Amino acid sequence: MQRAATQTAASDIVRMSGVRFRWRGARAFSLAIDDFALPARERVLLVGPSGAGKSTFLSLLCGVVTPSAGRLEVLGTDMTKLSGAARDHFRAEHFGIIFQMFNLLPYGSILDNVLLPLSFARKRRARAGQSGPIEAEAQRLLSSLGLDPAELHGLSAANLSVGQQQRVAAARALIGRPELVVADEPTSALDRDRQLAFLDLLFAEIDAAGASLIMVSHEEELGARFDRVLRLEDIAVGERRAAA
């Protein structure tokens, strides 16, 4: 673990302070974070056992759910002050998300899956199209992540292997160079060699885009490749405290 303590600086991409969240119907707080910051361009591995609240942390971070108290800033914008629609739009513009199960639309083509986030984010679409057509950018990303777009042309996502789906999901998260990439256990279905190879490709693209990365995993051994490893219990306070 390289750094366990949080830092706050002007260049922080994410800042959380006094955040409290409780799922509807739950009697106790599902997650309570007093202080957390993610500097720009940092790659953080968040580890913790199942049920510790890692997915809740990601949902909060992405603005899918809102905290009942506290401040949550992403790129200087307080997500708690945004309306639901504005949060959705903000997420589309600035977040790239890779899911554990990749969450590709199975009937969609590979290119459609990669380009999908651009349908909801005008600025991100403009960024993706800066150096040519967005389709070309999608193909470049797929190539750099180890896929041959020509070979996969016409295939739907349902026809891909697990490894191929993972790379398509990564390309979808990276298209349009979002400032923050959030990955929820994207390597859990791979053996160690493939995990490391995938991370190398992912980091190369993230570095090229100048993005920050928060990746959730059970596997602490991957931590050596990250700038920082965080245990959720290090940043969450008074675990599952009863609601006051």
Place this chain on the structure above:
Amino acid sequence: MIVPRLALQSLRNRALTASLTVLAIAFSVMLLLGVEKVRTGARQSFADTISGTDLIVGARSGAIQLLLYSVFRIGNATNNVTWKSYEDIAKRPEVAWIVPLSLGDSHHGFRVLGTTTDYFKHYKYRHGHELAFAEGRPFSDLFDAVIGADVAKGLGYKVGDKIIVAHGVGSVSFIEHADKPFRVCGILAKTGTPVDRTVHVSLEAIEAIHVDWQNGIPMPGQGVSAEEVRKMDLKPKAITAALVGLKSKLATFRLQRAINNYKEEPLSAIIPGAALQQLWGLVGTAETALSVVSAMVVATALLGMVTMILTTLNERRREMAILRSVGARPVTILGLLATEAGLLTLAGVLVGVGLLYGALGLLQPYVDRVYGLHLEIDPPTQREWLTLASIVAAGFLAGLLPAMRAYRLSLADGMTVRT
């Protein structure tokens, strides 16, 4: 354009259920429009049962009763019209032509109508169609009979066959004019009107078969043979009704008033179109019931569509969560599902209209020939367009039900499916 394309691909992914839904809507739309076509066709055919006749004259009675017995051969006249009255009307300057009708006998349940050959010239139906002969010719001999298409088909008659007329109008009669048989001299082409179910003979023939009858029974010992009757004066004493054509339509009300005020005997003159409208009004309830049933079929199909979308909703929660994760708002999810429902309904409506016109093209000649029901192959009327638009709107609105549920689920699920 990726999202609409993906929405279509999603629909294609559920092609079987979606196709069945479209088919269910299509069939219900076909039924609804088909019923509407049959309804308007039936109404038009009904209204076209008689055309070109300006007045129908009979003994004093209600308009519907006079129409029923004189045109539809249903029921009986309360009284007859004397031949003198008939001649008085015929002599009036407004009258262009007049055709006497004499009813009261039957043949195997089909009414026998005594008339003149002018009947074949002046009786018109469906926008002025004249009666046509499928076989043979109008009657010329005293015991010639011209039969309608249904009589010929139902009883298997052909030109030259002998028929015996029964006294009275019951389907089974024990008193027949067996001593004076008729010979089929002509068979009329199908008209889809009561003409098809009528045996036409001359007025003189009606007189001839009743010459030796009194009070509805043959006079014992006073039988007159068919040959002897030919030598007798067969000028009718009374008729049941008369069809009147006028030189000018403007004279219609004047002549009607004159006949209704005729001093010699109580008569009624009715305008066929007005009486037909009045009669159609009586059967309008069945028409409404038919429309209600077909509307219910459409509602059932739309309900089926909502059920289909609702049942697939759970398996589509991941799809919605994916869309949310890339920035789709819940309202986008709502819009997608409502649009899907609208598109399914629109497809159903288009397929239904296509099926209807296909079926009309194929079946129209058959329905016309066999049932005498003429179904027009016209583009949908304004009312039908409105109905179709309402169905699509109803489909879109019905889609809001699963869409609202999807909206709530997508809010609760966030980016991960919480089942």
